[in-house]
Amino acid sequence: MTAILPVRGLADRLTALFWRHPRFLTALLLAPPLFWLVAVYIGSLAALLWQGFYSVDDFSGLVVEEFTLSTYASLFKPANLSILWRTVSMAGAVTIASAVLAFPIAWYAARHAKGRWKAVFYLGVMLPLWSSYLVKVYAWKLILAKEGILSWAAEASHTTPVLEAVLSLPVIGGPSLSTSYLGMFLVFTYVWLPYMILPLQAALERVPQSLLEASSDLGATGRQTLWRVILPLAMPGMVAGSIFTFSLTLGDYIIPQIIGNSASFIGMAVYQLQGTAGNLPLAAAFSVVPILIMLVYLGIARRLGAFDAL
């Protein structure tokens, strides 16, 4: 280049350097964001997890800064195991419900809605997604309360016995919807549903029309096309969405506090242990669980091609 054009200064010399050593530019571009994420984020995360190797003295309640595995081992106490199990089952149930509810919306928005309706659907999903999380939880508190709208609607439509029958179910029922697992499940599903719809819709938009036509030309029924063609192709989007629904349920500590029967979830346990209980080591040990689960989850998701669907 220098043979043809005069070098005009530092900018040109740098350009030549970038041209000769493309990796240099890549490294230069990556340095500030990686520094940020590694130093600020990974650094503090690692420091937190290290706390899990410390323990709390039973008598003084002070943190003993000596290496021990006893704090991590105490995760396997029955009381703590039940918290982990409860949280993971809730996250799984919410993820499945979100996928089922999201599919028709995403499919309609991706394949059938046109022009103005496309915009309506997109904004119809984006608005609840971006509107305040607390506002949504608060709205459900009003809906699910004993004197709330659902009870009122049940009374107006003479379905109160149905509601009572549902609430009297073991485990998921309770005195009212706002103090039962069922209510909590509804709120979690509501709050995280848009996170499932968007990646699913993006994946469904990329399903080629020709494949659907080929499927029906070869004699497949609508149901067979759905199971054998559409769902496998939509899988990366669904997995991408499930990263959010699963992870967000796993760590949430506000919904179980406001809705539900005061049974503890991982997020709540971490919040209480680091705060009022002053047991930071056990809080850190609890924190490791969602990290491990999500790392495994992300590893599987990457294999299924979900990162391209994000």
Place this chain on the structure above:
Amino acid sequence: MRSEASFPLKAAAALGLLFLHLPIAIIFLYAFTTEERSYVFPPPGLTLKWFAVAWERPDIWQALGLSLQVAAWATLLALILGTLVAGAMTRARFFGRDQVTLLILLPIALPGILTGLAMRQAFGVAGIPFSTWTIVLGHATFCIVIVHNNAVARMRRLSGAILEASADLGANSFQTFRHILLPNLGSALLAGGMLAFALSFDEVIVTTFTAGAQSTIPIWMLEELIRPHQRPVTNVVAMVVFAATFLPILAAYYLTRGGSETAGGGK
């Protein structure tokens, strides 16, 4: 495949959208209720007085000011860092590329309580007192991925040929960036920035750990939920926040329309 949607599909899609929107409508309804203490349905009467009451409350204005300030800084930082990563990711396939993707994704893939708790610990160890900047630091970390997603989606559609053409015509890297890349990325960055702004404006979980005694709008709302003061005022604030986020989302949609199917696709 039929091009017309079947009735069950239409019904399921419509009911799904209704499910997403009814609770928000209820919040709006209760902003006008005359009943201050409980939430009987239907509301006994309607009034506009809570808007006036909310306007007079200095704590709301203070929280709003802090929220806007934090969101603006976090968005700016996320824009810079997110664009840099996106640039590197589309340029080359390098060693550890997947790991970098994972690293960017981690702050939103891991529960917010971990990010928050980890940062609070780090601030404590480093002796950094809580300030606007500690909140910004937390928010920017998870906003990077949104800007990155928007920028990467646009860069993928951008033909590499125009960058080569620019170089062939004698432009150096910085001129190419300024005159070719930036104008092409502009609307995607604006959209990503707006989504990042909305995300930061609404964030509560990380903020509870990094704010100390300061109060952003979501923190204020959380306190009102736990210790209600004038309940309908909370609804008024919720309504205003909803209206305020509606506009950037609408704008982001129109900016990235036209083939960019991943815009805002991952929060």
